[in-house]
Amino acid sequence: MNNKLFFLLLLFCFFKLNFYAQKDIARPVFRDSAQAFFSGPITESRLVPPKDEHKIYNPRNRGINKVVPGKGYPKGVDAALQSKKGEIPSRAPILNFDAVTTRSTPSDPTGVAGLNHYLNAWNSAFSIYDKEGNLLMPPVSLASIGGEFENETLGDPIVVYDQFADRYLVSQFSDTPESFLIAVSRGPDPVNDGWYTYRFSTNNVLPDYPKISVWSDGYYITTNKNSNTADESQVIYVMERDRMLQGETAQFVSFPLPGIETNGFYSPAGFNAMGSTMPPRGNAPIIYLQDDAWAGVPEDHLKIWLVNVDWENLENSTIEESQELGSASGVSPFTATFDGGAFSNLSQPGDTPEIDALQATMMYMTQYRRFADHNSVVMNFVVDVDPTLAEHAGIRWYELRQNSDGGKWSVYQEGTYAPDKSDRFSGSIGMDDQGNIGLGFTVLDDSPGNPIYPSIRYTGRYANDELGVMTLEEQSLVEGQSPNPSSRYGDYAHLTVDPADGITFWHNAEYFKGQDRINHIGVFRLASELIRDVGVTEIVSPNDATLGANEKITVKIRNFGVRAQSEIPVSYRLNGQTVTEVYPESIEGSSSVDFTFSKTADLSEVGRSYEIEVQTNLDGDQNTVNDTISRVVRNLPPRDVGVTAINAPITSENLGTNEEVSIIIENFGGETQSNIPVWYQIGNNNRVEETFPGTINVGENEVYNFQQTADLSVNGRYRLSSGTNLQEDFDPSNDVEEASIANLNCIPEGSDCDFGDGISYFQLGDILNERIPCNNGYGDFVSSSTNLDRSLQTFTVTLETYFQAEADEEKFSMWIDLDDNGEFDDDERLITSKALTQPNTSFAFDFSLPDNAPLGQHLLRIRAGDTRYDGDLNSPCDVMTYGTTHDYSVNITDSNLDIKDFILNDAELMVLDEYNGHYRVVLETSFAEPLRITVHNVLGQKMLENKVENTGDGYVYDLDMSYAARGVYLVRVGTRKVGKVKRFIVK
Known part of the structure; x- marks a missing residue:
């Protein structure tokens, strides 16, 4: 090899090594120190009442995110999904009480149990209880702590409770100047021992969403800050724990997260040490999820960094990338992105916007505990259980293990807890000193038949249960x-383990009574x-299946006690007869075994439901x-399938000649079915008949997209029906589903309803729509219809609003599309600007139809809002700043026979097909303010919001659709009030 070539290779290796060193390891980006200020016991004279106001604290602002529509796995159901609830009976909570009522939005519930106290805080106040739930210090402002906290309520x-020092920490942040405020109790009694308070400067930035964890060499704070430059900006902060516990001047150092990818808002987590033994100093772990739906992330994984602080010379401190736990390490693919990164995601009953799922966040806390032969850490974050359908939130949770101090972490178990169709999110997880895991969370469901307002529940698992499963029954x-x-x-939310016994969980979260937010404490074991x-x-x-005359009965027997048991009598009861047998072998404490009775059961009558009761009869059971337990088992008919939903198309603007028709087919029967004949029909046209080629197991469903598309290019209303034609189908009544959709010239989305503007209740004939959700200001109720007999003189509509109008400016208008052109x-407006003067009050308005109103189905549009602001109520396409627009259907019969002007209106939106699924979205206009881009698929699912x-030459956005499925998509660019929409096709 010649010298020149050798030199070039050497130089290349040097730069390559230097590059990876810069990528993998980083030094501090900011250093400072803070002096302690002593504050004495919180006496009655120092108590500052909490502010009683409806205040939005620290609004969450998303920067430019990096979601790539269609990119990422899984493409279907979460592989780690736990699809049914645990069945191990759980005991009732030990304590269960409301801690505080507030209207702070959000309340930021946080709380910890110490040896003798429970400290509870929220925006921006706190209170203190004893361990029996008795109030020792009433709710007071955080300013009551005094010292650096005086007059501070941001x-x-x-x-936090530092178990190794028996001290409490309270934090908040300040913007006068930008800083963290930290109070450390001077002893174990947070009421009487007084506090050391600190003000740590954050270098003229206000880090959002700070979370504190305890490690042996410091108190670690993770934040949401500078999402686009998190790999080089101050994100992780460490405070000098040893000096803070003594009330001495303490140092403070901050680090970036080298190699991180984010999606706008993000929240990493530090490992919070608990238990009887501290971790060794140094190598403090920081962890964050990396979703492969984000640009720059090739695979879903968990990324771990290690922080080492040299308090003698802060310049020597480092943070370095340590591990990436992906599929090879046991991390199943996950979808941690909702609605393309938007903050409104989960539907709830009622009239309010969708709830933020708290995506891209390692939920608080990430709990670390040491055992004799390993170290464990548990954590959780929210995921979308099946991204092909509407958002369905579940909780992805992990236990990682480390076999020795300083060793690599590995995935011991993972699971996604979403045991039914309800949404579960806002989780908080912990592990007791026996290795049992407790999980608190919020559950929500907008189903009309089973609505669930945000509610607080918990589940858990024992240390030696089946891995990856929350085995306890869900407890409210x-x-x-x-x-x-x-x-x-x-x-x-905030779950902690009681240090007094190491086995009791304390969970703190919020629920609602009217406009009030209630922080609720639940204690369980x-x-x-x-x-x-x-x-x-x-x-x-x-x-449930097609059953026979000799069915085996298998049950799970559990030893709930602490000692092994054997020779256990067990029986089942069916049709009035009892069969008793004995399980002879030993079952260890907190363990389960499966037992199959030798005596079989006759369950052969087709269509019948059988109740089976099983019981143990251990002598001396405590x-x-x-x-x-008992359960009803059904003998299902072998062949019974039907269409349960029409997913697409949906009401939209500018539907075309090739709209995909998508349905859900369900197997109601007791045998697996394949090659199922299916059909769809538009109005009275000929049916389109095809065959679903796949296989559907008992009790399951599948999505089918018809090969032949539908022509919906003419504006107006369409009736779409779809069904199955399975030979020898047991119940034809469940075969067919119908939907009404409309091709409209405009859909005025983007209004604000946070103040109750718009229509909350609407009644016309057979249409009764109550507690109408606002969502984005538009409601598609085209499938709701009523008859109007044009021979009658007048008709009456009744409606309500939640808004307290001023000067009669909340008004209502209504149209019927009589010429069916969408x-x-x-001249089709039948009610104009009628005032709604009182909230939650029914107003009735009469209207008449023209004598020559065309018979048949027509679209009806209603609008209401505050007319003092932008958006013309009587211009049906204008987006109102405050208000709602809804579309319904009416069928006209005859018994006698049988935006305000806006600069964007002149702009042209173009979607340029560049290469291999990449597009350039261009909106040429002189408008200079930041705009919002959204991409939806034909199912109405939001794929991206940015x-x-x-x-300088207009708004340009490079759109990567190379991972998206082929089909039609809608892109919109504009403000919340007005924008341009364009259809484009991914080939």
């Missing part, structure tokens, strides 16, 4: 009474103290409550 509080702490009046929820306690937790089989003309800025 909020985002976090409370409190069921919500009202919807969230805002999209902001939480912004977090998994570990048992009983010696002899055995019961049945599950009837494993048979299950808790008979969990001995017995537009609502002035911010776009004017480059």
Whole structure:
């Protein structure tokens, strides 16, 4: 090799090594110190009442995110999904009480148990209880702590208990100047021992969403800051724990997160040490999720950094990338992005916006505990269980293990807890000193038949249960009474383990009563103290299916006690007869076994439901409550399928000649079905008949997209029906589903309803729509219809609003599209600007139809809003600043026979097909303010929401659709009030 070539290779290797060193390791980006100020006991004379105001604290602002529509896995159901609830009976909560009522939005509930106290905080106040739930210090402002906290109420509080020092920490941040305020109790009594208070400068920035964790060499704070430059900006902060515990001047250092990818808002987490043994100093872990739906992330994984602080010479301190735990390490693909990164995601009952799912966040806390032969850490974040359908939130949780100090972390177990169709999110997880895991969370469901307002529940698992499963039955702490009046929820919950016994969980979260946010404390325990306690937790089989005369019955027997048990009598009861047998082998404490009776059961009558009751009868059992369970098993007819939903197309603007028709087929029968004949029909046209080629298991469903598309290019209303034609189908009544959709010339989305503007109740004939959600200001109710007999003189509509109008400016108008062209003309407006003068009050307005009103189905549009602001109520396409627009259908019969002007209106929106699924979206206009871009698919699912800025020649956005499925998409660029929409096709 010649010298020149050798030199070039050497130089290349040097730069390559230097590049990776810069990528993998970073030095501090900011250093400072803070002096302690002593504050004495919180006496009655120092108590400052909490502010009683409806205040939005620290609004969450998303920067330019990096979601790539269609990119990322999984493409279907989450592989780690736990699809049914645990069945191990759980005991009632030990304590269960409301801690505080507030209207702070959000309340930021946080709380910790110490040896003798429970400290609870929220925006921006706190209170103190004893361990029996008795109030020792009433709710007071955080300013009551004094010292650096005096007159400070900015909020985002976090409370922490340092178990190794028996001290409490309280934090909030300040903007006078920008800084963290930290109070450390001078002893174990937060009421009487006084506080050391610190003000740590954050270098003229206000880090959002701070979370504190305890490590042996410092108090670590993770933040949401500078999402586009998180790999080089101050994100992780460390405070000098040893000096703070002594009330001495303490140092403060901050680090970036080298190699991180973010999606706008983000929240990493530090490992919070708890238990009886501290971790070794140094190598403090920071962890964050990396979603492969984001640009720059090739695979879903967990990324771990290690921080080492040299308090003697801060310049020597480092943070370095340590591990990436991906598919090879046992991390299943996950979808941690909702609605393209938007903050409104989960539908709830009522009239309020969708709730923020708290995506892209390692939920508080990430709990670390040391055991004799390993170290464990547990954590959780929210995921979309099946991204092909409407958002369905579940909780992805992990236990990572480390076999020795300083060793690599590995995935010991993972799971996604979403056991039914309800949304579960805002989780907080912990592990007791026996290795049992407790998980608190919020549950929500907007189903008309089973609405669930935001409610607080918990589940858990024992240390030696089946891995990846929350095995305890779900237990309610409190069921919500009202919807969230805002999209902001939480912004977090807080579960901790009681240091007094190491096995009791304390969980703190929020629910709603009217406009009030209630912080609720639930205390529960998994570990048992009983010696002899055995019961049945599950009837494993048979299950609903086509059953026979000799079905085996298998049950799960659990030893709830602490000692092994054997020779356990177990019986089942069916059709009035009891069969008793004995399980002879030993079952260890907190363990389960499956047992199959030798005597089979006759379940052969087709269509019948059988109730099976199973019971244990251990001599001397100390808790008979969990001995017995029962379950109804159905003998299903072998062949029974039907269409349960029409997913696409949906009401939209500018539908075309090739709209995809998508349905859901469900197998109601007891045998697997394949090659199912299906059809769809538009109005009275000929049916389109095809065959679903796949296989559907018992009780499951599948999505089918017809090969032949539908022509919906003419504006107006369409009736779409779809069904199955399975031979020998048992129940034809469940075969067919119908939907009404419309091709409209405009859909005025983007109005604000946070103040209750718009229509909350609407009634016309057979149409009754109550507690109408606002969502984005537009409601598609085209499938709701009523008859109007044009021979009658007048008709009456009744409606309500939640808004307290001023000067009669909340008004209502209504149109019927009599010429069926998908537009609502002035001569089709039948009610004009009627005043709604009182909230929650029914107003009735009469209207008449023209004598020559065309018979048949027509679209009806209603609008209401505050007319003092932008948006013309009587211009049916204008987006109102405050208000709502809804579309319905009416069928006209005859019994006698059988935006305000806006600069964007002149702009042209172009979608340029560049290469291999990449597009350039261009909006040429002189408008200079930041705009919003959204991309939807034909199912109406939001694939992307982002911010776009004017480059000088207009707004340009490079759109990567190379991972998206082929089909039609809609892109919109504009403000919330007005914008341009364009259809484009991904080939």
